[in-house]
Amino acid sequence: MSRETDPEARIPDGRIHGDIPVVDAASAAEHVPDDATMFVSGFGSVGYPKAVPLALADAAAGGRDDGSEDAGAGRNLSLSVVSGGSVGGEIDEALVEVDAIDRRYPFQAREAINTAINDGRVAFADRHISSLGDDVRFGGLVDTDGSVAVVEAVAVGPDWLIPSTSVGLTHAFVEAADTVIVEVNEDQPLSLSAFHDVYRTGTPPERDPIPLTAPDERIGGPRIAFEPGKLEAVVETTGRDAPYEFRDPTDVDLEIAGHLGDFLEQEVERSSLYDDSLRIQFGVGSLGNALMGALGDADLGDRDLIYYGEVLQDGLLDLLDAGELRSASATSLALSTEGQERLFDDAERYAEDVVIRTGDVSNGPALIDRFGVVAVNSAVEVDLYGHVNSTNLGGSRMISGVGGSGDFTRNAPLSVIALGSTAAGGDISKIVPKASHVDHTEHDVDVVITEHGVADLRGTSPRERARALVECAHPDYRDDLRAYLDRAGATGGHEPVDLDTAFDWTDRG
């Protein structure tokens, strides 16, 4: 196990090592069986393969059974596509447009795949990121017979690769897959190697604890190993990621950030867990990005601020540049294009303080617990008893997937849900009588913050929780929420609900 402390020492000389079968993308795509389980690298919309999926889409383009001129001329693909997190349009648009994807796991963030899922054309299931590696390694999630892992890398050897802008679950995918196809992308700098820290968890019941003793420690090296002989093809590619685009922080974002900062200032004084440092995670997205950026304004005394989360977004880069963040651990460099350029220009320096880990370490339940991470995630809606919907609009229409929100919300000693009090320009309250879908239960949610305030739910009964949460709702909805609570209270019980009207507010889409 390599634990080079000098970032430069983790960067290999050259991209292709040893006697490697370099082919073009179309040839590589022929190694993907029509009905294969195709594992792909990628997380946070970066580090995904680009050329082979496009070649597959090209090959399938004539295969549609739609009466068109070229019907039946192409490959008839029915792939099960498994990624670590969200990937680019080369997969979740191009392959969807040719009906090449039958199944998709466990997270997506593009309109084409999303529409196909909600129309029932693609069978989708979201999974916790921390357990996805085991799900594919030990079976039960997908059929791995004839499966292929298609992975973007900055360097490759006969039995190893170095991932590009994300690590995710790629180490588990190349272990589970029968064969491996690597895209070596020359637009992804070799210096990305300096960020990566790959650790492979053992097999239960003899699985050792993950030996990480601090959020910024390194316990592996940049290489992902796989069995010699699995490497089917290498394709030399170009092309940048199409990462997330964040909107500028809104007034509501900044008000939420202010409340969060105030709350954290009190909490770090109250609890012995934060005597020396605050370890924190933020969910992916524009609000999370804004909250990260604003955290520099909180007065944490002499405490170090440390990020232990899933993705590195631009807000964290700002904090690093300002000297306000000691270190960051994540599984993806999910930066904007501008953020990637800042990072690439000075990769070795950033790699002193930034570690990109495997997804089962970045999101490891045991590590979130041991490091005492404060989790801050957003949501679609929160109900009056603290149940949280993160995934399905109106209870049924999937957005992206549960991702890592469950890993952090469930295992953090302090779990915060931060969200604007309304959606749709004020037409929808995000504080609702009853969550139309539940991803995180009342047992896991400690604090809810909106632009209207902080509801500290710890130690409260459901009735007390409801009263606190009404005060975080938009004023326009508070009377109606109280009226709901009166109706529910009349039915009695520990957690009073009025099932006849609980969903009267829910947007039916």
Place this chain on the structure above:
Amino acid sequence: MSRETDPEARIPDGRIHGDIPVVDAASAAEHVPDDATMFVSGFGSVGYPKAVPLALADAAAGGRDDGSEDAGAGRNLSLSVVSGGSVGGEIDEALVEVDAIDRRYPFQAREAINTAINDGRVAFADRHISSLGDDVRFGGLVDTDGSVAVVEAVAVGPDWLIPSTSVGLTHAFVEAADTVIVEVNEDQPLSLSAFHDVYRTGTPPERDPIPLTAPDERIGGPRIAFEPGKLEAVVETTGRDAPYEFRDPTDVDLEIAGHLGDFLEQEVERSSLYDDSLRIQFGVGSLGNALMGALGDADLGDRDLIYYGEVLQDGLLDLLDAGELRSASATSLALSTEGQERLFDDAERYAEDVVIRTGDVSNGPALIDRFGVVAVNSAVEVDLYGHVNSTNLGGSRMISGVGGSGDFTRNAPLSVIALGSTAAGGDISKIVPKASHVDHTEHDVDVVITEHGVADLRGTSPRERARALVECAHPDYRDDLRAYLDRAGATGGHEPVDLDTAFDWTDRG
């Protein structure tokens, strides 16, 4: 740290060690402030304090503001009572009857406290067992100023005690509490010391991994330590636990056990996780007890069967006696009175194979993961997409609490929910369109088993899940469930729901 491998060496000579303030229960009760947070030992309805709670109830008996003759004559108690798990009537009946409990955490199983919770007279919140210790140690759950831990023990010294029939979270309670009162119960044999293995987790962010490398290993000793000077009083008591009473297995229980056995026989052959052994957990209750007992009939080849769960019930004792169980790890000896007698008569021999741990180790998320435990828990209802209600009848009426079901269901690589397909003599389907309360989400539930069959939900989309679960419902309800799915499907979406009729079946109580 003592790791005596000879059970006898873990048993102390005598019960009271050193210069200890022995008083009667009434005097000890005076050390509990009227509005205190009172932590009590006890888990699985065994090992709870008996004399001091009864003395408190006596002292309060005249304190009721009910216009009766002795109104105002007694203590006016408003306690917050925190236990590890369920406790006896001395607490959850006697103290409730005199309105002495204002708040109660995190689990209970007696009608008196349950009625008070559902009437809104006692503020209750259920918590995961694995995180309860941190909740009280690091604050946020209850006020610990002036708090008292009242603990049943088999032996006590100036700064230590040895618990009786359960360990639970007692180690965290004596750490969080300002003072400690110990009941030394001479009807609880000293030989119980031989079972206990107390380990104290460290404080984040420097918390080490729990160093347990095998389910039957010992990493501590029988003693729970506390700060010298906290010991306020010791009371010598007698009196046996009032443990759970299990019904005999029903035909439905046995049919479920048969399906579970068949499923496990296939699964251990399929996955490399079970090459040498099957580690398994069962939830508390009559069904769990029946499933444990019936597991001896499954053909697991040469594999060892190992229990890693929360409570030791009679079914496991039967398996141990039959030589079909290699070892058992739990936090409570939640046996019937007859089972306790069997165990007490031969404690040192049983303690070779049975370890009673602290609740954060018995239920530790990291350990459930590292040992690859198969979790088998029951439920109130399961919905067509795999969301599980374990706690609230009709969405509102609390039964007992989430207990350890979330710890195991969330962290096990294979989570099974086993339940009869109907309740109320067939009048209620336990397979429902939409769970009226969600404790475990679709992301955590892998397999559902009823007397009608096995639904393996792994890798399935919600629509596929629903079809599989309809086949596990009672035949009388299948057509109605299909009709619901047709209505829901018309609204579209990834996980189609018809919010207008989703709760039409729910029992409103």
